[in-house]
Amino acid sequence: MAMHGIVLFGHGARDVRWREPFERLAGKLRAARGSEPVVLAFLELMEPDLSTAVSGLVAGGCDVVTVVPVFFGQGGHVRKDLPLLVEQCQAAYPSVLIRCAGAVGEDEAVLDAVALYCLRQV
Amino acid sequence: MAMHGIVLFGHGARDVRWREPFERLAGKLRAARGSEPVVLAFLELMEPDLSTAVSGLVAGGCDVVTVVPVFFGQGGHVRKDLPLLVEQCQAAYPSVLIRCAGAVGEDEAVLDAVALYCLRQV
Structure with a gap:
């Protein structure tokens, strides 16, 4: 069975x-995912970078890695920087399938939750 | 009655x-808020800036303005840059109450929605 x-x-x-x-989000996902790993990675200013994070998952036995951009909008970081980084990771680990999701802020249910939060502030 | x-x-x-x-989020809030205005403002690279946005709300008759940081984390932009900008706006419009909420990404229900989105991607 694949480890994801x-x-x-x-x-x-x-x-x-x-x-x-981000740590709280990872904690929620770890609680939901049991033994399958959930890690953080950052574009800049914080560690680890994507390559280090993916390398750790592969060393831990993952066959499939899904990268979720925790960004509101799909700007240059998500549409240009991230695909290049994913491509480099895929080239470094050809036996692993690396997939990339859309930015979390584009999701309707996430926007609904943000809207409810805003309404509670007024 | 105050316009907020x-x-x-x-x-x-x-x-x-x-x-x-951000436009979709504003649309959801406008639908929920009826005649009370909801506008966007940006720290950099996009317009309008906070001062221009607040100025428009005041010209439109608002007595109270709530600024909601649509950021995941409370880093330097939310904890240092934004309070300074809010203070400048408050000084420019002393008759209006300008309040500032916490970053949306710190909200438990928002994080839960993001976690559910992530789980749907695997």
Whole structure:
């Protein structure tokens, strides 16, 4: 049976406090996924980078890796930078299937949850 | 009765496509809020900036403005840049109450929705 890892891919920031919701999100997914690994990776300013994260998942026995961009919009980082990084990882680990999801902020249910949060602030 | 405006405050990006979920979010909130205004504002790379957005709300008759940071984490942009911008707006419009919410990505229900999205990708 295939072992399927998830990479939560965020932008990264100088302020370490920025990372906190990403850790909480990873914790929620770990609770739901049991023994299948969920890790973080960042485009810049924070570690690990995508290549290091994927390398760890492959070393841990993953056959399939899904990268989820934890971004609101599909701008240049998601549409240009990330596909290049995924391509480099795929070339480095040809025996592993590396897939990439759409940005979480494009999802209707995520936007509905954000809208409800906004309405609770007024 | 007070008129209460909402500003959805995002980072901004070079790629205009990035803005699309912010427009969808504003549309959802407008549908829920009836005649009370909901506008976008950006820290950089996109227009309008916060001052222009608040100025428009005040000109439209708002007495209270709530700024909601549409960011995942509370990094330097939300914890340092935004409070300064809000303070400048408050000084420019002393008769209007300008409030600032926490980053949407810190909300438990938003994180739950993001987690469900991630689980649907594997």
